[in-house]
Amino acid sequence: MILPLLLTLSGVAFEPPAALASPLVMASRADAVGELLAEFEAAQDAWRQRLRDAEGIKEKKAIRAEHPVKAFWPRFEALSEGKDRAQAFGALLWMLESVRDKGLRLSELDPERKALAERVAGHHAEAWFLPGISALAGERKTVGEEWLLGVLRQTAEVNESAEVQAAAMFEAVGLLRRIGGEESEAEAKQLLARLVADYGETPWGMRARGELVSPEDLLPGKVAPDFMGETIDGHQFKLSDYRGKVVVLDFYGFW
């Protein structure tokens, strides 16, 4: 699914705080790539309908061979080579996501995916790179964990948006823990500590603090991990404000 990947930020682990949301990513909604995407989605819906209506294996096979990705590919490719780099990036994301429907032989598919991933990674310093993080994470097996980790480390260091840096750090933490081992865990902890220090009470900092809490830290006898809560009217409070009182924490929903 291309559209959700490009048009929302849902690919990252969680929604960034509104104040940090990148205006560039938002702005790319209504533009050349956006229009082409809409056109492609419509073509794909029509193609799917034809496939559903087709009778017999032969007809289905013929329709399957005409996947709209093939017809749209040159147009996205042209955009990906255009002067507007944010637009080029949007086109590249589509290409990376769609290349498997291009009808390539398996032996050609992996090299092409790698090449596209490299081009996406070329935008790692740009404010609009956010959806690239989850797109590349999705190619983990094709590009390799070490390569992906390298891109994430770079992004965390040099990206011009604090929000994208944080997202890269979180993705790196997940990847490091997947890789496992003492060294990886040490680096993961370091990244989390940096997020706690630099992102304080934003959701990024909160999430990092949560990641640093281990199940053992929640056993009876341990000091309850501190957190900042906010009422729906914007009043902020900390658990530690209630020291000296017996507290019942009630996690609940009205649903």
Place this chain on the structure above:
Amino acid sequence: MPHLRELVKLHQDRPFALIGINTGDSPEDYRKGLEDHGVSWISAYQGEETPIADMYRVRGYPTYFLIDADGKIVMTGHSGSAMDDKIEELLEKAEAKK
């Protein structure tokens, strides 16, 4: 909810606090819920993201953490009334200290 409401009323003049952490309600449902259930105590609204529930590894609802006056976790569970005796014990301890 009725039990919690009673608890807050029962201990209103003692060093006791009930802190709600809401997960999963829309802002509209949440506001309505606060009113319908007479939630007079402090309640954090998490919206779509649930950093506090994640931090506390909450897997089911409701989940309770009973915390003493020193900030230490005493017990956890899913039944509010199961904590009643322990709350009384902790309150007496906290009051004796004062």
